[in-house]
Amino acid sequence: xxxxxxxGILLMLWRVxxxxxxxxxxxxxxxxxxxxxxxxxxxxxxxxxxxxxxLFALTTLMERKGLGRIxxxxxxxxxxxxxxxxxxxxxxxxxxxxxxxxxxxxKLVHFLAPVALAVPTLxxxxxxxxxxxxxxxxxxxxxxxxxxxxxSTELAIFMAGWSSHNxxxxxGAMRAIAQMISYEIPLILSAVTVVMIAGxxxxxxxxxxxxxxxxxxxxxxxxxxxxxxxxxxxxxxASLAESNRSPFDLPEAESELIAGHLTxxxxxxYALFFLAEYLGMFAISGLGVTLFLGGWQAPLPGLDWVPSYxxxxxxxxxxxxxxxxxxxxxxxxxxxxxLNLAWKFLxxxxxxxxxxAAIWHFTAVWQFPGALLLRWLLSAVMIGxxxxxxxxxxxxxxxxxxxxxxxxx
Amino acid sequence: MQLHHYLIFSALLFAVGLAxxxxxxxxxxxxxxxxxxxxxxxxxxxxFWRFSADPQAMQGILFVLFSIAIAAAEAAVxxxxxxxxxxxxxxxxLEEMNSLQG
Amino acid sequence: xxxxxxxxxxxxxVAGIAAMSLRKLVHCALCLALVFAGxxxxxxxxxxxxxxxxxxxxxxxxxxxxxxxAILLTNSSSSLLPTVRSRSWVFGLxxxxxxxxxxxxxxxxxxxxxxxxxxxxxxxxxxxxxxxMMTYYILPLEVMGLLLTAATIGAVIIAMQEKKPVExxxxxxxGAPPTHP
Numbered sequence: 001x002x003x004x005x006x007x008g009i010l011l012m013l014w015r016v017x018x019x020x021x022x023x024x025x026x027x028x029x030x031x032x033x034x035x036x037x038x039x040x041x042x043x044x045x046x047x048x049x050x051x052x053x054x055l056f057a058l059t060t061l062m063e064r065k066g067l068g069r070i071x072x073x074x075x076x077x078x079x080x081x082x083x084x085x086x087x088x089x090x091x092x093x094x095x096x097x098x099x100x101x102x103x104x105x106x107k108l109v110h111f112l113a114p115v116a117l118a119v120p121t122l123x124x125x126x127x128x129x130x131x132x133x134x135x136x137x138x139x140x141x142x143x144x145x146x147x148x149x150x151x152s153t154e155l156a157i158f159m160a161g162w163s164s165h166n167x168x169x170x171x172g173a174m175r176a177i178a179q180m181i182s183y184e185i186p187l188i189l190s191a192v193t194v195v196m197i198a199g200x201x202x203x204x205x206x207x208x209x210x211x212x213x214x215x216x217x218x219x220x221x222x223x224x225x226x227x228x229x230x231x232x233x234x235x236x237x238a239s240l241a242e243s244n245r246s247p248f249d250l251p252e253a254e255s256e257l258i259a260g261h262l263t264x265x266x267x268x269x270y271a272l273f274f275l276a277e278y279l280g281m282f283a284i285s286g287l288g289v290t291l292f293l294g295g296w297q298a299p300l301p302g303l304d305w306v307p308s309y310x311x312x313x314x315x316x317x318x319x320x321x322x323x324x325x326x327x328x329x330x331x332x333x334x335x336x337x338x339l340n341l342a343w344k345f346l347x348x349x350x351x352x353x354x355x356x357a358a359i360w361h362f363t364a365v366w367q368f369p370g371a372l373l374l375r376w377l378l379s380a381v382m383i384g385x386x387x388x389x390x391x392x393x394x395x396x397x398x399x400x401x402x403x404x405x406x407x408x409x
Numbered sequence: 410m411q412l413h414h415y416l417i418f419s420a421l422l423f424a425v426g427l428a429x430x431x432x433x434x435x436x437x438x439x440x441x442x443x444x445x446x447x448x449x450x451x452x453x454x455x456x457f458w459r460f461s462a463d464p465q466a467m468q469g470i471l472f473v474l475f476s477i478a479i480a481a482a483e484a485a486v487x488x489x490x491x492x493x494x495x496x497x498x499x500x501x502x503l504e505e506m507n508s509l510q511g
Numbered sequence: 512x513x514x515x516x517x518x519x520x521x522x523x524x525v526a527g528i529a530a531m532s533l534r535k536l537v538h539c540a541l542c543l544a545l546v547f548a549g550x551x552x553x554x555x556x557x558x559x560x561x562x563x564x565x566x567x568x569x570x571x572x573x574x575x576x577x578x579x580x581a582i583l584l585t586n587s588s589s590s591l592l593p594t595v596r597s598r599s600w601v602f603g604l605x606x607x608x609x610x611x612x613x614x615x616x617x618x619x620x621x622x623x624x625x626x627x628x629x630x631x632x633x634x635x636x637x638x639x640x641x642x643x644m645m646t647y648y649i650l651p652l653e654v655m656g657l658l659l660t661a662a663t664i665g666a667v668i669i670a671m672q673e674k675k676p677v678e679x680x681x682x683x684x685x686g687a688p689p690t691h692p
Contacts (some may be wrong), residue, residue, distance in 0.1 A: 109541065140637045144564040153650075155544055162537055174583075177576060189623025197670055200638050410516060412627040415557075416618045418520045422527055422546075424611035426652040429531030431603025437536065437581050441543050444574065445527055447551050451566075459557040464632050467643050471651075474564050474644075477569050478655050482662030484574045490672035495585040496672075504598065 004030040012043075019131045019307040044136045048125050055317075056278045057087035063324045070328035074098035079080060102165060102264050109163035114265070114272035120149040121276045124283040129204045131296050131309035143201045146287060148189055150242070153280065155249075157261055160273070164264035172260025174252035175335065179241055182247075182342035185272035187238035189350035190231040193357045194222055194291045207295030217301060226379035227357035232292040234350050236322075241342070243281040246313050246327040249337060285319040288310075295318075301311035345390050351381070352386040436501045437492045438485065445478035447480050481491035515556060523549030536582045544575040558634045 008027035015023035024043060027034050059078070061084065068075025076083035101110060120396060127142035129135040139145055154177050161173020195201055198209040212220045223229035241248035252260040262273055292317050296308035333341070356379050363375050426445030433439055435496050451473045458469020523546055530542035547570035554563035618624055644652055 105561075109538075141561050141564055144561065144568065146574070148564040148567035151568050152544075153575055154550075155541070155571060155579075158576070159541065162583075168582075177580075181576065183571075199638075359558065410513065410629060413618050413624050414520075415553075416515065416559065417615055418524070418553075420611055420614035420618065422526055424607045425527045425531055427610055428604055428607035429580075431606060432600035433531065434607065435536065437578060437585070438531070438539060441578060442531060444543070444570075445530070446691055448547070448570075448640060452550060452553060453596070455554055455557050455559050455562060459559070460627050462630060462632075464558075464630070464634050465639070467635055467640060470559055470635075470640060471644065471648055473559075474565060475651060475655055477565055478659060481569050481573055482659055484577055485666040486669070488555050488577050489666035491663065492581055492584050492670045499586045503673065 004131055014032060016134070017307065019132055023133065030053045039248065046188060048136065049122070052125065052279060052282055056275060057091070059278060060087050060090065062321070066321070066324045067328050070325070079293045091271070092097070095268055097267040099267040099269065104165045105264065106163040106165065109159050110264070113156055113160035113163060114269045114276070115157060117153055118272050118279075119275045120152045120156070121279045121283065123149045127203055128283070128286045128290060129207050129295055130312050131307065133205045134309055138202060138204050142203045143191060143195060143200045150284070151184065154301070160265070161261035164261070166264050168258045168263045168268055169261050172211055172257045172263070176261060178393050179244070179248060179250065179338060182339055183238040183241035186342060186346035186350045187242060189236040189347070189354060190238065191291055193227055193231045193354050196354070197357055203290045207290055207297065210294040210297055213301050219294055219297060219299055221292065221297070223292040225360060226362055226376055226383065227353050228292055230349070230353045230383050232288065234346055234353065235288050235292065237346065237353070239284040240326065241338070242321065243284055244277065245281065245323055247330040248338060249331050249332060250338060253332060279319065282316065285323070288319060289315040340394065344394055346391055347384055349383070353383060412456060412460045414497070416453060418454070419449040422452070423456040434502050434504055436503050437488070438495070439503065444480060444484060447476065451476055452472045517550045519549050519556065537579065540575060540578045540582060543578065544571050547571050547575065561637050561640055632666070
């Protein structure tokens with residue numbers, strides 16, 4: 001009995017590591033009937049929490065080191081060799097800090113807000129395909145599930161902002177909600193483009209559709225089509241805004257709002273907010289990888305022997321690295337610029353991109369020589385034209401002149 | 410699980426929404442009560458669809474999807490009206506909005 | 512099957528009663544979100560996956576947020592009135608109880624409802640749903656798009672701040688910005 005279970009655990013681990021199908025099926029038959037659902041749930045959930053919590057710790061370090069490099073300084077270098085134990089020190093500091101609740105705060109809502117934010121963020125991980133056979137929950141409407149739980153985090157941010165009874169908190173929360181609602185539309189529209197072409201709402205199926213190579217070496221990823229490329233750019237911009245990252249980090253603009261909805265949070269609750277923010281960023285990057293970058297598919301033929309989840313996580317870390325890079329280089333937007341970008345630029349562009357994708361799909365029957373080039377040109381003209389026209393129409397009319405000072409030279 | 414469990418639950422939710430819509434003073438909460446009643450009706454559609462002999466006929470689901478979209482539009486317009494009334498009368502109390510009363 | 516239903520139903524009803532009776536409006540809105548979540552769970556339990564997720568996306572992600580924004584914009588959260596009930600609240604309560612009693616009586620008396628349990632037929636996939644929507648139900652879908660557009664524009668126009676006509680300032684008059692060479 002025990003030998004069977006041990007054997008099953010080893011076999012399961014081997015199947016996970018070596019990328020073979022049905023890892024859970026190796027262990028479950030060795031267990032008694034009543035335990036199976038519980039064990040399979042635990043085995044699905046705990047690796048996700050473990051892996052992404054570790055990734056969170058590594059990312060905070062990578063972010064601080066990378067930002068340090070970009071800003072021409074060293075970054076954390078005191079704890080452990082090269083500062084690699086900094087996340088542990090940060091975590092210990094967070095956990096041992098005093099938990100302060102303002103006297104006029106709404107205590108129950110103030111307590112529930114971080115939980116209400118962390119739970120949906122974790123739920124979003126249920127539908128992402130991490131590897132060839134590693135989908136925790138292959139839902140038929142998986143993408144809709146992802147966006148549904150993503151949308152329910154907005155209420156949690158409102159709870160945090162309102163319950164703190166602090167003007168900065170409330171203003172920050174309102175900004176965050178306005179921003180998240182506005183950017184949800186381009187985000188979903190760019191994902192809908194992929195859904196339309198792939199013909200499925202299931203992330204696992206979307207990844208399976210990006211299988212194979214054109215001409216034997218160009219991967220058949222959606223980012224390598226004209227509509228997919230534009231969709232990926234729109235998706236990345238919108239996901240930066242959804243996860244409140246710079247340059248869209250207005251809700252926490254330190255110079256005007258202290259820390260936005262996080263102002264009155266300290267200690268463990270603040271750590272939970274911080275964790276949820278990073279987990280949200282990983283989840284949405286993971287979705288971007290799934291939709292546009294081919295998920296766990298290898299980038300070149302002949303690299304199939306590398307376990308598929310390694311490809312997924314390297315793409316994920318690449319996206320996170322780009323997010324950090326953008327944070328280090330792009331200044332923060334103003335509120336009106338932020339909302340104008342979403343409603344007047346990204347939304348029309350995403351709609352035109354949807355149309356372009358439809359044309360790309362229907363011209364796939366063209367067989368004459370140079371058809372691919374013509375399709376690319378057609379798509380480029382459509383999206384490029386829209387880009388130029390929208391950009392021209394939205395750029396400020398007033399000429400920027402040299403600033404003159406009244407009381408100084 | 411039987412069909413009438415779901416129906417009685419949705420009737421109870423409907424009654425709660427109705428009671429709220431009829432007893433509260435605040436215009437926003439009256440709208441909230443109406444939303445509850447709409448949701449209770451939606452649950453009926455889903456329950457009847459699931460317990461029907463042929464779930465492949467999707468009228469129940471599609472009706473609810475359309476009804477959700479209409480409810481969203483209704484909420485947007487209703488709340489915009491309440492905000493606009495608030496600008497005018499500086500109140501959301503329905504009993505003070507009585508300038509048409511003879 | 513029984514126990515999850517009982518838990519979800521109890522939670523939803525309690526949240527619904529709270530949403531209709533709490534004094535602070537923001538608490539009411541948060542309880543309303545809980546009701547929506549409970550109903551979504553019930554849809555999922557009934558096998559209507561797509562509708563359940565759409566319910567979360569639309570109701571919690573949009574309608575609850577709208578209600579919250581309306582509460583804050585009308586400043587209703589700070590004003591604590593001596594009573595939150597309208598003058599005719601007893602009448603309203605009686606009507607609600609009567610309606611509930613009638614509905615329960617009808618449901619229990621109906622012969623089509625009585626004793627019907629879950630059929631074992633396969634459920635439609637999302638793809639079937641999409642196909643139906645894009646073929647047989649295409650006209651309602653288009654009308655819905657038109658309705659949503661009209662509602663969005665209408666809501667914005669209704670709620671838009673009425674602008675007072677601003678008189679242009681003459682140069683030299685009080686309040687005009689000083690001109691600099």
